[in-house]
Amino acid sequence: MSSQKSARKAAQTVGENPLRIDEEKAEQVIDALNTDLADAYVLYHQLHKHHWNVEGAEHRDIHVFLQEAYEEVEEAADEIAERVQTLGGVPHASMATLSDVATVEPEDEDVYDIRTSLQNDLEMYGDILESYREHIDLAAGLGDHGTAHMLREQLIEVEEHAHVIDHYLEDDTLVVDSATN
Template sequence: MSTQKHVLKHAGDVEGSEGLRIDEEKAEQVIDALNADLAATYVLYHQLRKHHWNVEGAEFRDLHLFLGDAAAHAEEFADELAERVQALGGVPHASPATLQEESPVEPEDEDVYDIRTSLQNDLEMYGDIIETLREHVDLAQNLGDHASAEIVRENLVQVEEDAHHVEHYLEDDTLVVNE
């Protein structure tokens, strides 16, 4: 194990990116927004994984697969966000403590709930994230960072699609009979 302790860049520092030609002040605003999205996306990811691991019942298989796919979508989006933050000259949030602290959404607690409650919690979190993503698309666009706006916009489509699937799972119509 290396004993070197040379910090290349401190968390919170923004050095700007000469190649991207985005003003450092504007880059800071976009980085803050993207880091908030990154934190929220990881909170969502872990909650979806929790539900993926704990789902039971007659619709187990479909929900298990969907929740796994939705978590994978969140993980892919988090990676894109982190890489964009780095490209803009910032430091992406990475530690679990920072991710939870900086997230604009709150995860549910450690308890395991019935799947309907779990999905309702997921839908609430998706809604909050969707609202924030829309604001951040506008922010990046207004600051002239069209690439960041596009990255968030493209992923917003997937986030909305996954939220819409959760809505479908929460509908009352089902083939399962409770007696």
């Protein structure tokens, strides 16, 4: 696969960083960030799945929203991975490792109605929000205010997506149920 005889940097290692954050502290933040990275990729794939499979009267709006959501999750994942590297770590990159490290449980392969799909997404967003809050506190407590700031900015986006999904799940709709008329 690669012509390089040995890895430049082994996975699961932490080295010096230009931010002058102690390696032991950086390692704790890197572990948290790699969890966030893994969770982001699980969410990304689930949102993408729902984007592909959405049907019904609100198809277009939800289809567009889900694309915007998974694209923002991908951008956040990239920012997290780059921060891991900046802190002297190695961001998780293999699907097997990401799957093993993720703390959120993905929906199975079946296709569900959009209400069920969005409920599953909202549940995952909630789990990620809780994790982000813990990791913000961890990073700030270890003196890594840059990571805490980055995660706070991402937290705002995640909260906004959860808010929009919550609104999609409300009972009020313009769609008339033909079975009740």
